[in-house]
Amino acid sequence: MAILEIKHVSKFFGGLAANSDVSFEMSEGMIMGLIGPNGAGKTTLFNCITGYYPPSKGEVIFDGRRMNGLQPDAVCKLGMARTWQKVRPLAKMTVVDNVMVGALCRTNSLKKARELAMEQVRVVRLDHRADFLAGGLPIGERKKLEVARVLATQPKLLLLDEVMGGLNPAESEEIIRLILDIRKLGITQMVIEHDMKAIMRISDRIVVLNSGEKLAEGEPQEIVSNPDVIAAYLGSE
Ligand SMILES: Nc1ncnc2c1ncn2[C@@H]1O[C@H](COP(=O)(O)OP(=O)(O)OP(=O)(O)O)[C@@H](O)[C@H]1O
Ligand SMILES: [Mg+2]
Incomplete structure (x- = not known):
């Protein structure tokens, strides 16, 4: 059974769709990377998943239970926590x-x-x-x-929002080790990160957001060779 199901989640701020019809699933114990350009809607999706914002549309199902409308403290008690x-x-x-x-x-x-x-x-x-x-x-x-x-x-599911942001390579390496240690404890993780080398090393799968929409989803190797992802986010270096 999926530990987390994101079903057609949209979040509107006035006329801006910060998340637009985003769907994907996570299985227990995995690490999902969540990447995309600045303003792609990554943090907003964390906010919709963990009860800081109600999604404007769609559903968040955690451990078989619908999360929409629950407050962050209730979500946390049920086993989801975010940084x-x-x-x-x-x-x-x-x-x-x-x-x-x-x-x-x-x-x-x-x-x-x-x-x-x-x-x-x-x-x-x-x-x-x-x-x-x-x-x-x-x-x-x-x-x-x-x-x-x-x-x-x-938590059963941990959502990490740019825990390596602003760190030097040695400090980032320690965080990577920590994320892999946490996986060994059996805790499922979703990780937002801009450092592609790091995200490639830790992720079992990756979801790419762009302008609020899911642009791609797949294993790390598929994602880095996906032409749409290269055009929107990675560039050709
Ligand atoms: N509370 C809010 N009110 C209005 N607009 C918002 C709000 N929160 C986010 N936005 C807008 O939604 C869009 C997505 O923002 P979000 O912070 O989710 O992006 P992000 O992918 O986390 O970016 P970054 O990589 O820079 O952290 C942006 O255009 C942002 O300005
Ligand atoms: Mg963000």
């Missing part, structure tokens, strides 16, 4: 306290939440920073913190 393109940690709280906020989605016990949070801080390899204030972290570590916060909600 934000622009990371905004709670700057005056420590790393582990930031992650506890995610863990409190699953427990009312502060002690238990702290344990869950520390586990995820270790998964993203920030244990040496656990008691640092989040506001003082460099960007590479903020991005890892963002991933730890969502992992602490114990």
Whole structure:
């Protein structure tokens, strides 16, 4: 069974179709890459999937259940969590306290939440920073913190919006490792990313958006040799 079904999803802002009749499915445990030019509608699709916006048309089915109309906190409790393109940690709280906020989605016990949070801080390899204030972290570590916060909600499906954006090659490599580690935990992932080398390495399949519409879908090799994708996004380098 598909863990996520996107069925004819459209999202209109006035006259602008940020998403237009987008359909695809994800099977459990896979990594789906979501790519496309700036303004293609990638983040909007994340917002429609995770309850930040209701889709104007179409349906989002997660784990067999219709998500339309559910609020983000309800969606998160059902097992879907997303990161934000622009990371905004709670700057005056420590790393582990930031992650506890995610863990409190699953427990009312502060002690238990702290344990869950520390586990995820270790998964993203920030244990040496656990008691640092989040506001003082460099960007590479903020991005890892963002991933730890969502992992602490114990998702079945994780949606990552440009977690490698603004990182240097060594930092990006660490995030790639992290995404592959998360796959080993059995968590399904959808990953928005502009770095094609990275997306090729991690994705089982890729969906390409352009001007709100699905331009192509397939395995990474099919996508990079697709003339429409090359014309709209990749160029001929
Ligand atoms: N809340 C909003 N109100 C009005 N227009 C919006 C809103 N959110 C997004 N848009 C518009 O929808 C289109 C798609 O934006 P979106 O942020 O989804 O693109 P994206 O593919 O994530 O781009 P990027 O790669 O730059 O992050 C853009 O034209 C954007 O200006
Ligand atoms: Mg975006």
